[in-house]
Amino acid sequence: SQKIEQNSEALNIQEGKTATLTCNYTNYSPAYLQWYRQDPGRGPVFLLLIRENEKEKRKERLKVTFDTTLKQSLFHITASQPADSATYLCALEDAGNNRKLIWGLGTSLAVNP
């Protein structure tokens, strides 16, 4: 069956450390993958998109990797800050289903001061 999985446990880290979030998928062949941030009571906010032919993408303190062999994307926040505390969602394009976005459950990140 098709699945997209993110870290099921909430992630707690100290301010200044690097947070690493995982997104694994099975039985999809996405052309790209997106990462979003969601705060309580708000809609998701787009962060980064990485295409299947890109190994790595960076934006300020954020870095995303995409390994189509492992069927995995890693999302890193370096020099984390308490303001980075949120839920992070990965979404992949389902090429076999009208190319709609399929979403993971999200990983809750708490950065402690």
Place this chain on the structure above:
Amino acid sequence: GAGVSQSPRYKVAKRGQDVALRCDPISGHVSLFWYQQALGQGPEFLTYFQNEAQLDKSGLPSDRFFAERPEGSVSTLKIQRTQQEDSAVYLCASSLAGVGYNEQFFGPGTRLTVL
């Protein structure tokens, strides 16, 4: 406005009532999506419009759910004869072009509670 807006932000309905949820996308955005998000879950696709055309409604859970975007801008999601399992946050998103390599801009959502 600069972003996607949704109204109402909160809706409480008695079981069996009909509800209508409104989405105002970013001006000029061709694509509009509706999602349902349960607590602790990711968004689940409901339906997709490109301009006024509803190109995909495969995610609508039953024929009680109906969406429209008659003039290619504002969209309404209607749920008839609401049931308790319809309780969720309903998110609307728009994007500049069609499905594909485009970020989606989300509204704040409408939290629907069915008693």
